[in-house]
Amino acid sequence: MARFVLRRLLQSCVVLLGVTLVVFLLLQLVPGDPVRVALGTRFDPQTYEALRARAGLDQPLVVQYFDYLRRALTGDLGVSFRSGQPVTSIVLARLPATLSLALTAVLFALVIAVPLGIVSAMRSGSFVDHATRVFSQFGVSVPDFWMGIMGILLFAGVLGWLPPSGYVALTEDPARWASHVALPAATVGLVTASILTRFIRSSMLEVLSEDYVRTAQAKGLRTRVVVLRHVLRNALIPVVTVVAVQLASLLGGVIVIEVLFAWPGIGRLTYDAVQARDYPVLQGAVLLVAALFLLVNLLVDILYARLDPRITVK
Amino acid sequence: MSSTRFRLAGATLALLLTATVGCSAGEGVDVDGGNAAGAGGVLNAAIGGEPDQLDPHKTSAYYSFQVLENVFDTLVEPDANLEMQPSLATEWTTSDDQLTWTFTLREGVKFSDGTPLTAEDVVYSYNRIINEKLNTAYKFGTVKSVTASNPTTVVITLTAPTPNLLANLGGFKGVAIVQKANVESGEITTKPIGSGPFALSGYTSGDNIQLVRNDNYWGERPKLDGVRFTFVSDPTVALQNLRGNEVHWTDNLPPQQVPALRDGDEPKVESVPSTDYWYLALNQGRKPYDDVNVRRAIAFALDREAITKAAKFGLATVNQTAIPQNSAFYYEYAPYSHDPNQARQLLDQAGVSDLTMDLMVTSEYPETVTAAQVIASQLEGIGVNVKIRTLDFAQWLDEQGNGNFDSFMLGWLGNIDPDEFYYAQHHSGGTFNFHKYRNPAVDQMLDRARTETDQGARKQQYEQVAKQIVDDASYIYLYNPDVAQGWSKQVTGYQVRTDRAIRFRDVALTR
Numbered sequence: 067m068a069r070f071v072l073r074r075l076l077q078s079c080v081v082l083l084g085v086t087l088v089v090f091l092l093l094q095l096v097p098g099d100p101v102r103v104a105l106g107t108r109f110d111p112q113t114y115e116a117l118r119a120r121a122g123l124d125q126p127l128v129v130q131y132f133d134y135l136r137r138a139l140t141g142d143l144g145v146s147f148r149s150g151q152p153v154t155s156i157v158l159a160r161l162p163a164t165l166s167l168a169l170t171a172v173l174f175a176l177v178i179a180v181p182l183g184i185v186s187a188m189r190s191g192s193f194v195d196h197a198t199r200v201f202s203q204f205g206v207s208v209p210d211f212w213m214g215i216m217g218i219l220l221f222a223g224v225l226g227w228l229p230p231s232g233y234v235a236l237t238e239d240p241a242r243w244a245s246h247v248a249l250p251a252a253t254v255g256l257v258t259a260s261i262l263t264r265f266i267r268s269s270m271l272e273v274l275s276e277d278y279v280r281t282a283q284a285k286g287l288r289t290r291v292v293v294l295r296h297v298l299r300n301a302l303i304p305v306v307t308v309v310a311v312q313l314a315s316l317l318g319g320v321i322v323i324e325v326l327f328a329w330p331g332i333g334r335l336t337y338d339a340v341q342a343r344d345y346p347v348l349q350g351a352v353l354l355v356a357a358l359f360l361l362v363n364l365l366v367d368i369l370y371a372r373l374d375p376r377i378t379v380k
Numbered sequence: 381m382s383s384t385r386f387r388l389a390g391a392t393l394a395l396l397l398t399a400t401v402g403c404s405a406g407e408g409v410d411v412d413g414g415n416a417a418g419a420g421g422v423l424n425a426a427i428g429g430e431p432d433q434l435d436p437h438k439t440s441a442y443y444s445f446q447v448l449e450n451v452f453d454t455l456v457e458p459d460a461n462l463e464m465q466p467s468l469a470t471e472w473t474t475s476d477d478q479l480t481w482t483f484t485l486r487e488g489v490k491f492s493d494g495t496p497l498t499a500e501d502v503v504y505s506y507n508r509i510i511n512e513k514l515n516t517a518y519k520f521g522t523v524k525s526v527t528a529s530n531p532t533t534v535v536i537t538l539t540a541p542t543p544n545l546l547a548n549l550g551g552f553k554g555v556a557i558v559q560k561a562n563v564e565s566g567e568i569t570t571k572p573i574g575s576g577p578f579a580l581s582g583y584t585s586g587d588n589i590q591l592v593r594n595d596n597y598w599g600e601r602p603k604l605d606g607v608r609f610t611f612v613s614d615p616t617v618a619l620q621n622l623r624g625n626e627v628h629w630t631d632n633l634p635p636q637q638v639p640a641l642r643d644g645d646e647p648k649v650e651s652v653p654s655t656d657y658w659y660l661a662l663n664q665g666r667k668p669y670d671d672v673n674v675r676r677a678i679a680f681a682l683d684r685e686a687i688t689k690a691a692k693f694g695l696a697t698v699n700q701t702a703i704p705q706n707s708a709f710y711y712e713y714a715p716y717s718h719d720p721n722q723a724r725q726l727l728d729q730a731g732v733s734d735l736t737m738d739l740m741v742t743s744e745y746p747e748t749v750t751a752a753q754v755i756a757s758q759l760e761g762i763g764v765n766v767k768i769r770t771l772d773f774a775q776w777l778d779e780q781g782n783g784n785f786d787s788f789m790l791g792w793l794g795n796i797d798p799d800e801f802y803y804a805q806h807h808s809g810g811t812f813n814f815h816k817y818r819n820p821a822v823d824q825m826l827d828r829a830r831t832e833t834d835q836g837a838r839k840q841q842y843e844q845v846a847k848q849i850v851d852d853a854s855y856i857y858l859y860n861p862d863v864a865q866g867w868s869k870q871v872t873g874y875q876v877r878t879d880r881a882i883r884f885r886d887v888a889l890t891r
Contacts, residue, residue, distance in 0.1 A: 097774070098772065098773075098774020098775040098777070099774065099777065099778050099781070102777040102778060102781060103773060103774045103777060111811065112513045113513050113514070113517060113518075116512065148433060149432055149433035149570070150433060150435075150569045159585045159586075160585065163586070215616060215617075218616070218617060218620055219620070222624055223620055223623065223624070226624060229621075229626050230617050230620040230621050230624060230626065231621060232587070232610060232621075232626065233586075233587050325613055325614070326617060327617070328587070328612045328614075330585065330586025331586070334586055335586060338430065342432065343774045
């Protein structure tokens, strides 16, 4: 097991190295000069040159890249082009907000999707099943920013139950954190729930038609036991992957939602960095997201083995 | 065996969580209204975005200046009519040849950390801008030297008379007086120390900046205990925050709702014309836009009222010169009535037909995208086929710098002195003359007006400049937009300013 983890970690490092190279090269292709953006409408050639030199952008590409790698190995991802702050601390400062939003959203999605998916599969073709499918169709097809705005207008505007936007750290004041996270997490969670519900439903249906389920039923086990012990356990194995992928992508930041709800996470950071052509921050954010993605994948593999003894670590 | 693995995974996740939470905790001082010690309370302000950094000499973002206006001081500062008044300098004299200016500083001014602010700090601040070629270096173009003859006297010597020196030294906080130690420690980008009415007390990246009252402030003690600036980019959400009393003040209002909001009672919404102007520029380095008749034709073809209505929901004043009507330098001149027939004649005169014009606009300023559609339909009426090219700002600036456009629309933001309205844009050596306008007569007038010390003569010269630029259609001016801001009924003593400076020092909160 230890060897397996070690090997996967090494693989992850290679992938991360690839990510730095690809991101670095892609940024060179993006049109738009970061120095000009920093100067905005007040352009002056002298200031321009000074700023360029200060950011090291006058160096050859190869030099810039290896410089970046060398420093990245020591945990130094450079300084923000706009603010002059170390990228590592900027990016890490945004992680808690994104983590708390993503985890809450996934939790919210699971609470909705698991029962809905099960009921829908058990009573396939019934009214509940149809209603569930309409719900999930709605969830995947309506844009999340629209749902977000509607949520704000209803729960913050008309009802006044929740604050329309903003963020309070969980460690600072859990109650206020909860009131602030509710709307964005519900918005993101609804979309995720729609996807998960469909997935759980079809996964359940598949398992329900398996031989061992019929055997279990033939043995005279109660439906409850059959569903919980045999069907659910097996049906959830592929679902774990989907949940993990969803979670990982949410950790990358739900850009639109974070911008809309003024949520200071990775997504909003990425958005701002793109707008300002803040290359070092953008690189740092992508690197972090890639690392999180790899980590989640590793955890999923481990979880897999735990859920299904047939899967042995090779 | 599998349970061991499971615990390992759990432990990793827990470790990761604590590590990240640990990184963020402990920063910032809580200045929430709820636990404020004084009676003044903390004003919550929602601004549209996050400052890029807080070094006033290095930032060029308006979001930074919204905050810094309350943290820093300049030698002089504009009053509500944009006339320069004493601030850190109480009085100043000018030598007979207009080349030496002597400023007397206010006694006993301290930075918010308690250290004294002396003439040396002024010298240090200005030399920093000049020597490091920082953003506002162009404002010191004629400055030969800055010296301190004693702790309360600053002497500025010039290479040429500079009648707009006061506007250059006090126009905005980009020329603020900073503290050397704060700069050298590098903390100025996140923890700036100024001598203004408020001092920075906390900064949560991505979310908010907190200010507390500066008890060392030289002026009248602010009534508020502090100000908290939150970054809310969506105007609908910002308005909802204002209505729900989550914030007390915002300048990020959905423009289409402003007219209705202005008529309402709560929140209070007010607007004033700004000193910004928006314009259309034609690339005179390209044919046929080098022909003045073509440019004039386009100027005649435009219906400014319609453009303003579509782009700004009427929240603007149409204008054919750069300087707005409330300025002392306003010059009433509007030769381009909406006249498609005249436009067509001018195009015939220029021998131009079947013209396809590329119009470059940027999603950074959505009003240019909307205006472009109206402009395109209006120009279609005179047989000009407009191809709208919408770019993001970085790309837009690139193309502008490379001269890769037929035409573009953009605004010039925040001006006080007429030199700022015209020189960089229309002088043939101007740093913002990307549309390649060349008129030796205008160059000469601009150079002369720059050093003209007689105010009456200066005004007259700028009128000539304005007239020539409009006649040549160097820029086709469209409108001066309004500044619209809203605040809750609890806020008293706030005034919307035409230069968009956000000053909270005289504001109070009732509860």
